[in-house]
């Protein structure tokens with residue numbers, strides 16, 4: 418828990434076990450407390466309640482806190498904070514100098530760290546002569562040179578363009594495999610989190626909502642916030658019979674969407690539930706129910722459809738062919754997930 422004196426704590430009720438050598442992505446909207454949690458793990462902030470342990474050792478609680486330099490962790494920030502007057506090799510070697518490493522050991526470790534991020538040929542350049550992605554890789558090498566147990570990354574790709582982000586994702590994945598470090602990665606980009614992480618933790622308003630591997634959190638999100646944040650899809654309000662389970666199949670969905678309810682969910686006869694429908698589970702089919710195609714947008718590899726149900730609720734779907742806007746077409750929903 419961390420309170421800065423405001424009414425609501427920046428972080429509260431976060432109980433989280435990070436898998437050793439795992440890659441945990443901390444995901445959530447702006448201001449939800451991701452950075453504060455990361456800074457507490459690093460030792461830059463002290464919790465006002467609760468505690469943080471690492472490998473059986475207490476790092477901090479409200480009474481005391483081990484200083485950051487004694488945690489064997491390294492943090493990479495959004496702004497790379499490289500020293501402009503130093504070469505790439507000098508920037509990377511700086512943390513070793515501070516620790517009193519010199520001579521052959523110093524040279525070997527700088528070369529190894531530069532090789533990890535594939536910047537061996539740039540050792541003598543100054544940061545000003547590098548691209549954004551290369552600068553970020555220098556910052557990464559500087560953080561890995563001390564062989565930290567834990568690498569903390571605060572939106573490290575936020576300042577890069579879309580193309581570079583993709584390339585850097587590859588770098589992160591490879592680095593995670595080769596370095597053996599446990600990584601904790603803050604982002605508000607869910608696609609990035611899903612692509613990189615072994616586990617995704619979703620936060621909202623200072624609280625931890627769910628922690629699970631990417632495929633698990635995508636298929637079985639808990640609640641509207643996680644369902645709305647992870648992947649694409651729509652949340653329908655549907656009246657379902659008691660004990661319908663979490664995975665709702667097409668016969669049940671058809672009944673809930675059928676004449677009478679019309680998908681409005683306000684029949685008043687049965688409890689109303691939030692059901693997440695992924696676009697890849699919505700298909701054209703003769704045994705489907707008619708939906709109005711509101712728009713059909715070409716996305717390169719496919720068309721993205723916006724569909725309106727008779728009760729007014731909306732669905733996304735994909736199609737390999739274009740469908741005229743305004744057409745009334747039967748669609749089947751393979752299954753949905755009750756949130």
Ligand SMILES: Nc1ncnc2c1ncn2[C@@H]1O[C@H](COP(=O)(O)OP(=O)(O)OP(=O)(O)O)[C@@H](O)[C@H]1O
Pocket residue numbers: 421426427445446447448449450451452453454605
């Ligand atoms: N030093 C501070 N003093 C007072 N309030 C703070 C401080 N640091 C953070 N907060 C508040 O704590 C809350 C969580 O902030 P935090 O930076 O952890 O969010 P975040 O999820 O990392 O957001 P973003 O994605 O925008 O960086 C916010 O309401 C913020 O205003």
